[in-house]
Amino acid sequence: MTNPIVLDVNNLAVSFQTFEGDVKAVRGVSFQLKKGETLAIVGESGSGKSVSTKAINRLLPVKNTLIESGEILFEGKDLLQLSEKDMQKVRGNDIAMIFQDPMTSLNPTMKVGKQIAEPLIAHIGLSKEKAKARAIELMDLVGIRNPNEAYKRYPHQFSGGMRQRVMIAIALACEPKILIADEPTTALDVTIQAQILDLMNKLKKELDTSIIFITHDLGVVAQMADRVAVMYAGQIVEVGTADEIFYNPMHPYTWGLLASMPTLEVGKKQLYTIPGSPPNLLHPVKGDAFAPRNDYALGIDFVEEPDLFQVTETHYAKTWLLHPDAPSVIPPEEVRRRKEKYQTVRMGKACGERIGGGAIGSGG
Amino acid sequence: MKKYIAKRLLTAIPVLLMISIAAFIMINLAPGDPTNLYVMPDATPEQMEATRRALGLDQSYPVQYMRWLTRALRGDLGISYSTRYPVLPILVSRIGPTVALMGTTLLVSYIIAIPLGIISARKQGTWVDTLLTGGAFIGVSIPNFFLGLGLIYIFAVQLKWFPTGGMLELGGNASILSVLHHLVLPVAVLSTFYIANMTRYVRSTMIDVYGENYIRTATAKGLTKQVILTRHGIRNALIPIITIIGTDLPRLVGGAIVTEQIFQWPGLGRLTILAINQREYPMLMAITLLSAVVVLLVNLLVDMMYAVVDPRIKYD
Numbered sequence: 286m287t288n289p290i291v292l293d294v295n296n297l298a299v300s301f302q303t304f305e306g307d308v309k310a311v312r313g314v315s316f317q318l319k320k321g322e323t324l325a326i327v328g329e330s331g332s333g334k335s336v337s338t339k340a341i342n343r344l345l346p347v348k349n350t351l352i353e354s355g356e357i358l359f360e361g362k363d364l365l366q367l368s369e370k371d372m373q374k375v376r377g378n379d380i381a382m383i384f385q386d387p388m389t390s391l392n393p394t395m396k397v398g399k400q401i402a403e404p405l406i407a408h409i410g411l412s413k414e415k416a417k418a419r420a421i422e423l424m425d426l427v428g429i430r431n432p433n434e435a436y437k438r439y440p441h442q443f444s445g446g447m448r449q450r451v452m453i454a455i456a457l458a459c460e461p462k463i464l465i466a467d468e469p470t471t472a473l474d475v476t477i478q479a480q481i482l483d484l485m486n487k488l489k490k491e492l493d494t495s496i497i498f499i500t501h502d503l504g505v506v507a508q509m510a511d512r513v514a515v516m517y518a519g520q521i522v523e524v525g526t527a528d529e530i531f532y533n534p535m536h537p538y539t540w541g542l543l544a545s546m547p548t549l550e551v552g553k554k555q556l557y558t559i560p561g562s563p564p565n566l567l568h569p570v571k572g573d574a575f576a577p578r579n580d581y582a583l584g585i586d587f588v589e590e591p592d593l594f595q596v597t598e599t600h601y602a603k604t605w606l607l608h609p610d611a612p613s614v615i616p617p618e619e620v621r622r623r624k625e626k627y628q629t630v631r632m633g634k635a636c637g638e639r640i641g642g643g644a645i646g647s648g649g
Numbered sequence: 650m651k652k653y654i655a656k657r658l659l660t661a662i663p664v665l666l667m668i669s670i671a672a673f674i675m676i677n678l679a680p681g682d683p684t685n686l687y688v689m690p691d692a693t694p695e696q697m698e699a700t701r702r703a704l705g706l707d708q709s710y711p712v713q714y715m716r717w718l719t720r721a722l723r724g725d726l727g728i729s730y731s732t733r734y735p736v737l738p739i740l741v742s743r744i745g746p747t748v749a750l751m752g753t754t755l756l757v758s759y760i761i762a763i764p765l766g767i768i769s770a771r772k773q774g775t776w777v778d779t780l781l782t783g784g785a786f787i788g789v790s791i792p793n794f795f796l797g798l799g800l801i802y803i804f805a806v807q808l809k810w811f812p813t814g815g816m817l818e819l820g821g822n823a824s825i826l827s828v829l830h831h832l833v834l835p836v837a838v839l840s841t842f843y844i845a846n847m848t849r850y851v852r853s854t855m856i857d858v859y860g861e862n863y864i865r866t867a868t869a870k871g872l873t874k875q876v877i878l879t880r881h882g883i884r885n886a887l888i889p890i891i892t893i894i895g896t897d898l899p900r901l902v903g904g905a906i907v908t909e910q911i912f913q914w915p916g917l918g919r920l921t922i923l924a925i926n927q928r929e930y931p932m933l934m935a936i937t938l939l940s941a942v943v944v945l946l947v948n949l950l951v952d953m954m955y956a957v958v959d960p961r962i963k964y965d
Binding site: 348374376382390403404408439441452 | 861885
């Protein structure tokens with residue numbers, strides 16, 4: 286992929302000041318987003334995936350948030366250094382967001398059409414009439430029927446899926462360069478979820494927008510992502526192309542995630558779960574944050590934080606298992622199965638073919 | 650909507666009846682006998698009995714109530730025992746001053762309190778917020794009689810800037826300026842509470858609203874703080890604020906009993922005290938009923954305002 290980089294996050298660290306002390310929610314995250322690609326960030330609740338992306342659009346509460354270090358480069362500017370006024374010009378215009386709760390993310394006392402028209406008036410400077418016309422076009426684009434009628438309706442007159450379509454219309458109104466989707470389908474049922482994902486994929490192709498897709502649903506990742514970053518305890522522990530993460534994972538945490546995913550092959554066997562729970566980031570983390578839950582943990586994992594090892598040009602993992610001196614371990618059965626598939630299809634992949642829809646059989 | 654209003658007005662009838670019965674019972678349960686006030690101290694039991702019969706107080710309570718009710722339905726609220734004037738015109742003459750006093754108070758209060766509450770909420774946790782919430786706490790805590798007497802002492806007795814009480818100057822100068830001059834101190838006393846109360850409500854409502862996801866959406870759209878506040882914040886905060894205004898409004902006629910008394914304001918509050926002291930039963934019934942009617946009407950008005958402000962509320 287030789288597309289230009291649109292967003293470059295370097296060593297971002299965010300902590301929240303609470304009564305108990307500082308919670309280090311994000312501990313040195315770096316990633317790049319290329320033009321037109323979809324980067325999925327996966328991880329369990331509290332892994333810092335939402336916080337990292339809210340930091341990009343500076344939507345974290347100002348009062349108790351501390352950006353400890355890092356820079357977020359967008360078009361040569363460090364977003365963290367912008368004034369609030371300049372940031373307002375970026376939000377919704379260059380970088381737009383879709384959130385998890387379509388039921389509460391729209392203003393209940395404002396007509397949905399007006400809510401879509403608002404960014405058009407604020408950023409592009411359209412007149413009210415032109416903004417209205419464009420909003421109706423956008424509603425049509427995201428698949429809302431009778432957009433002329435729907436323009437005048439209020440959010441409570443829409444279903445969850447329709448509201449999320451409205452949110453997408455708002456986000457795409459100014460044709461942003463980056464769209465951050467923070468678990469946009471979590472609150473929706475599965476059929477609606479599929480429709481929304483299809484819509485996002487379609488619009489992405491039409492508008493050539495880069496997407497950061499946050500989710501904890503690997504099935505969704507398989508359907509959406511070009512590249513995947515796996516987060517754990519405020520750090521990216523593995524990053525690679527979707528194929529690399531799904532079929533040649535290197536980090537034991539990624540193994541755990543994949544093994545704990547229901548597949549058609551698993552049948553009636555008990556589903557794997559990663560033992561324990563993530564560390565409380567109120568306390569400093571020693572060594573590898575995942576070590577206490579890791580069946581494959583080495584002695585050094587409890588003492589020293591692993592380096593980020595390069596696997597391929599696009600694939601990196603933060604685990605001591607990749608160190609030349611590390612003992613070789615046998616990954617869980619599910620992961621072995623995937624790796625075999627990866628090896629056998631590798632030849633085909635060299636010819637530009639993707640391994641498949643990924644994790645769940647249904648994936649496109 | 651019309652159907653809804655009609656329904657609400659119809660249901661108000663039994664409510665008013667129940668209120669009038671409750672008021673009648675409570676008034677008659679209170680100790681004291683109005684006849685004492687209308688006979689000489691050395692009156693004989695026979696004279697007492699004659700007076701009582703003349704006032705209609707010799708009848709059983711149900712008969713008295715039914716007699717009052719049938720007259721009230723015809724618009725006759727009885728006569729004042731002490732002045733022998735009909736109750737209704739006396740009552741009406743007191744509405745104006747009270748509406749002037751309470752109307753000014755509420756208007757002034759809201760104009761001051763709503764911005765203060767918004768500032769307090771937006772500056773949550775800063776010294777501005779601490780100052781405002783602290784001030785509001787003092788404002789709701791300070792008793793009106795104390796504040797009233799204090800202000801009279803300082804601004805009327807010592808500085809002589811304002812009159813100590815009353816609504817008109819001696820000689821009956823009823824110019825607007827003169828009335829406004831008389832209004833300053835009582836309005837200051839009364840609005841202290843309303844400002845403090847409303848500031849607290851607006852603050853907590855705005856904090857709630859700013860925690861809502863749609864404010865996050867508005868921010869993510871790149872709207873300015875001004876637009877977020879006016880088009881997304883205040884509009885949604887209005888719903889709970891209207892509820893508070895709804896509880897304030899009936900006091901327009903309920904009046905401010907203590908404050909009207911302190912400032913000798915010729916309104917309904919003072920009339921109430923007077924009526925209680927003189928056992929003016931018909932007057933008390935009329936005042937209670939008037940308050941009840943206003944409360945019911947304001948409630949209806951508030952419910953209709955909800956429908957205006959909140960598109961989710963519809964009455965069909």
